[in-house]
Amino acid sequence: MTKSNNQLKTYTLHNYRSIPQMANIPQEFIKDIEVVGRVLPFKTNNYVIDELIDWDNIETDPIFTLNFPRKGMLDKKHYMAVETLLDNNADKSVLDSKILDIRLSLNPNPAGQEHNVPYLGEIKLKGIQHKYPETVLFFPSQGQTCHAYCTFCFRWPQFSGMSGLKFAMKEADLLIKYLRVHKEVTDVLFTGGDPMVMSAAILRSYIAPLLSPEFDHIRSIRIGTKSLAYWPYRYLTDNDSDDIIHLFEEINNSGKNLSVQAHFNHPKELSTKAVKQAIARIRSTGTQIRTQSPLLKHINDKPEIWAEMWRKQVDLGCIPYYMFIARDTGSKHYFEIPLEKCWNIFRKAYRQVSGLCRTVRGPSMSDHAGKIQVLGVQEVKGEKIFVLRFIQGRNPRWVDIPFFAKYNPKATWFNQLEPAFGEEKFFFEEDRYKITTKPFLFE
Structure with a gap:
């Protein structure tokens, strides 16, 4: 396995052919990336490529499947439609129109997320969701991307140029004003995309006001992120990694609880030296790390995988939190599992682990x-x-x-x-x- 350079290099549809390992994979895999990657967002990076993917077994490798588009992720008729247009060198406008039609058919707004967007007076707060009384989700506009994109992602429209279905907000002042009048809110969850793609300075600009006595009703700050799995160097060697760690210390020292809601989909993501060091560094600030993942065919649909993942998480000081059921959007048909099987996988994994792992809840649908x-x-x-x-x-x-x-x-x-x-x-x-x-x- 090649050791990744800890300078982030991302790959998308425009430059993925420059990945050295691509030279040895079958041509049909390239075709699938070209076709499916036009519809569903595609982005990976050098850490995922060099330290997580088993390039000798990409036909079944779960991390390859998590990052690279596969043929089965699109319905056959949709795949053929895009393939035909590409083969015929169709005009960009024709291709874009077909791609938009396909995207709109993939339930880009699952679980009625639009109904969660509140108002402040006459202002619709497109960067906030408030579904449950005690918890507000905030989507900072600078955090509406990720270090790499998961192929199952239920927020894929955020990255697909579907601006009408994008939740994002730059104005920290509007968040502050909203929280002033909603004293029932105890938890603010920064989400995206991934807030940890933002600089430490920008993240601080959103969080620091919440540490003042005026917001004593805000007891917990949560950060939903895949960065520990896809770019643990965010907490180790990025230019402002130390500033991130100092911010985390400041939040905890203010008396508020800081919880990193870490997305880990497979034990492989917990296996590298970098992720173990990053987890340890975050925990040294007093921050909790809670872990969650959907249950996904082709990725983690065996009880043994979940039991191993929960045990590794507890070994590293993390708290298993949620097993979700894959949301009904995007490439769900490729990853979905019948509800009864979901329950059986959960209980068979649950009974293999100690009580310290049984903090996890599931299988759960965010309906x-x-x-x-x-x-x-x-x-x-x-x-x-x-x-x-x-x-x-x-x-x-x-x-x-x-x-x-x-x-x-x-x-x-x-x-x-x-x-x-x-x-x-x-x-x-x-x-x-x-x-x-x-x-x-x-x-």
């Missing part, structure tokens, strides 16, 4: 109504059912109430389920009209 956990499959009075509950609900009153859906062996998402026991609707559906007309049921 329009909230985070819905699949608790299991049971038979009650001769009817086979799914047992479900809300871990989080758009209406807090829904949280932790068990409810039931008819068993459907093919279901991969909540919208494919129906109420059990002859009920016409799920218990929370009385509020569905309110959800579509008033985003915040807690107001």
